[in-house]
Amino acid sequence: MKGTPMAPAKITLSDVVQLLAEHEETAARTLSLVPSENAMSGLAKLPMLLDPYHRYFFNETDDPDRWHFRGAQSLRDIETDVAIPLLERLGRADYVSVRPLSGLNAMTLALATLGGDPGSTVVTVGPGNGGHYATPSVAQRLGQRVEFLRGPDPHSLDLDHAAELLRRVRPALVYVDQSHCLFPIDVAALVRVVREASPETLVHVDASHWMGLVLAGVFPNPLDAGADSFGGSTHKTFPGPQKALILTRDADIEKRIRETQDYLVSSHHFGATLSLGMALLEFQEFGPAYARAVVGHTRSFAGLLAGRGLTVCAADRGYTAGHQLWLDTERDGIAPGLASDRLYAAGLKVNFMAGLPGFTGQGMRIGLNEAAYQGLTEEDLPELADVFAAAVRDERPAAGLADRVAALRGARTPLGAALPEAAALLDRSLALAGRALGAHAS
Ligand SMILES: Cc1ncc(COP(=O)(O)O)c(C=O)c1O
CATH class of the missing domain: 3.40.640.10 (Type I PLP-dependent aspartate aminotransferase-like (Major domain))
Known part of the structure; x- marks a missing residue:
């Protein structure tokens, strides 16, 4: 058995809240390009x-x-x-x-x-x-x-x-x-x-x-x-x-x-x-435009990365019809794990894994679905591609790249939050959330 039965946990509730606060702060400055994840509105x-x-x-x-x-x-x-x-x-x-x-x-x-x-x-x-x-x-x-x-x-x-x-x-x-x-x-x-x-x-x-x-x-x-x-x-x-x-x-x-x-x-x-x-x-309001953006952005992003010298799979078929892209960074001389670490330091979260179809080693799998939900537009993609390629190749200091990702995030509003109803309901939602946290008791 690990520890003694009533020994206090090393991480206190206060530490946990601090970790959550730091995570929220970081998450709001970064972008997840993991295709199996997405975000949704606070509401x-x-x-x-x-x-x-x-x-x-x-x-x-x-x-x-x-x-x-x-x-x-x-x-x-x-x-x-x-x-x-x-x-x-x-x-x-x-x-x-x-x-x-x-x-x-x-x-x-x-x-x-x-x-x-x-x-x-x-x-x-x-x-x-x-x-x-x-x-x-x-x-x-x-x-x-x-x-x-x-x-x-x-x-x-x-x-x-x-x-x-x-x-x-x-x-x-x-x-x-x-x-x-x-x-x-x-x-x-x-x-x-x-x-x-x-x-x-x-x-x-x-x-x-x-x-x-x-x-x-x-x-x-x-x-x-x-x-x-x-x-x-x-x-x-x-x-x-x-x-x-x-x-x-x-x-x-x-x-x-x-x-x-x-x-x-x-x-x-x-x-x-x-x-x-x-x-x-919410989705019935923005769903079709969002989904068209996912598909359009993903394909455009593939071309932008390829244009910056990265190996993006399925070039002969137009790279993708959906939200995923597969990158063969090993071909570009960079192990996917290392590329993923560099991207993480630059505020971009990606999947890397063995088992991507057609790969003998590891590959990188990215998706533009959550970025589209976060409100990124076609205009943002060249900047995102510049940051991505520079991070993978370690061409610029990570901190500066991370600031550029934060600027992209900060300039856009997530689709759920952009709905007029969300703003109108903010006070009531905050009151409910506050009540759940015990604010009504004070
Ligand atoms: C085809 C398919 N089925 C099931 C799953 C598992 O989904 P979840 O992670 O929601 O359990 C996945 C996840 O990637 C998937 O791609």
Whole structure:
């Protein structure tokens, strides 16, 4: 056992508040270019500070006999009449589950519900084509066999191979996931192959990375493309809380998801669900313009980095169609870990990792989604690219570069905060936050 039972912690509450304060100060001067993260408005975060954060909510049907947990009763409509209908509209679905806590939790729920009994087969996207690292392992832990779709290159699938595989293994489910992704899989073409080769097989698309682009209508909707269901995280390209969704038009799938989810999710984090409702109310104002900016900025930024001599992958295809870019800094003579350290010192946070499709060593994965949410415009990109390239090559002192990033951040307003309603609600929100912190007691 570490330490003695009642020995005081080395870090006090006061230290923690100091660390939080310093973190906030730094975060406001920096930019996250991590494609799996995003930000959301302070207003949308409010429910997570307030009483509903502590409440369970299981009574979506408003059945008077099901109010076993009554704490969420007065706020029920924010989930059932705001979040769910907005998701049904933006996701072009007839049914939505907002119960998953994260993309991985939604994956587990989808595989457990649709992937068949132990011994059945799930076909998913191979790691060489950007499939999520956890999908095969989750399916195997559920007793399912796993086979992989593969492609002639990291960005497309071999549909002839898919047809042959599907005919041979007759899977219960094709789970279409892309974690490292520059271009969306052509779901419509894949669904056609599935229907022809193995008509009993269901198709679920895990759109964790693309969710904001799909809900904004800028990326194809998987249900329009013929998938039976889709789902994924609400905090990557969608600027929302860390949660996830499953959407479908199929009443039977909805029923099966509902029956399974009670055994994989208990509390679905009601405070975060209310935050999701608020983030969706905001997103319906700025969503399409934001999503177009994400896609446009990411592609422009790729060209700007390439123009400054960095190796950006998939140049022959226009680098990207979405929010991710992959950089091969090893080719430029700089280890990605070192490049990432230098960028961090300059106020830019990036992913570096092994396992990017087509890479033998490590690579760098960046995304412009959060920067677009923070309000950066096309005009800001040359300056951002100058700072980025100078930091990677260690051409200028980090402190000066960090000041330039802070200036970019400071000059722009996050999209949620820029909404006229946010300003009008500031006093009431501050009063609520103050009350949650005990200010009413003094
Ligand atoms: C396709 C896919 N599914 C699931 C996940 C896991 O999502 P989360 O981190 O929200 O659990 C990710 C995360 O990158 C992903 O890319």
